[in-house]
Amino acid sequence: MSHHAHAVHAQDPTLANRYGTDQDRPSRRRLWVGLGVLGLLGAVLLAVWLGLNLSVGNIEYKDVGYTIEDDGNATVTFQVLVPEGVQAECDVLVMDSHAAPVGFRTVRLVSVPQDQRDTPSDAQQVYTVDVRTVVRGDSGVVEACRKL
Template sequence: MTETHSATTPAAPVFPPGRYGRRRERQRRRPWLVAGLALVTLLVGSLVAVRLYKNYGDPAYDAQVVTYTDIDDTGLTLVFRVTIPEGGQATCVLRARSRDGAVVGTQDVLVRDEPGDGTTQVTQRMTTSAKAMIGEVLRCVPAQ
């Protein structure tokens, strides 16, 4: 049986000298560079995560809108629940938006923990610059 061309492994091609420029040598790998970049990326990611958690991630101060009523051209009444640690206080940022999504009112409300299950229900009248469509609680953070 004769050997076919497809069964042989091709050798590296031989190019005429000087015709195609010089061939580059394989560059040496630098594992310390890859490890350093990975470490810096991990450090920056951790710092960003800690910063975001401090601003938005405290689960001890959780707010939920119950309802918004009495909507007119000058304001609305917003009813919401806030979970606060026992004996704590929270500052909640409320926002009212119009039908087109424009912000027509914002308000900061101080909420104190009431004895009970740690959940406090708050009813707050907000004044707005135009007729609101919706009332929201943006966030609640520990009062300072």
């Protein structure tokens, strides 16, 4: 019977004897974890870089007010910050009481050179623009500003 037990043992070795030990798995797992961490770090750095590049040099604008002069004219006042050396323009829109456009004008902007600025707020300029309308307007806004 011991001969039979020995024969069964020879035919049924342990899994480690049959398939080998799991020594190369941790290093492969470490490799994938490392690559995942590097990929995630790369994605974060790319997002930060893109965010900074898209925000630096942007034109910032804000509506200040409007005046409806009569049935054919309105004025729109807005504040804008144009980075030095950037040429830009803004679209000014006058709308009626139903928010339908009744007047439109594109205004070319000029940036203040750095050497003429005493403080960062000196870069902001206020524009008051006359806009002709086809009927009496109800409100006026800056629709968009863009680099040229």
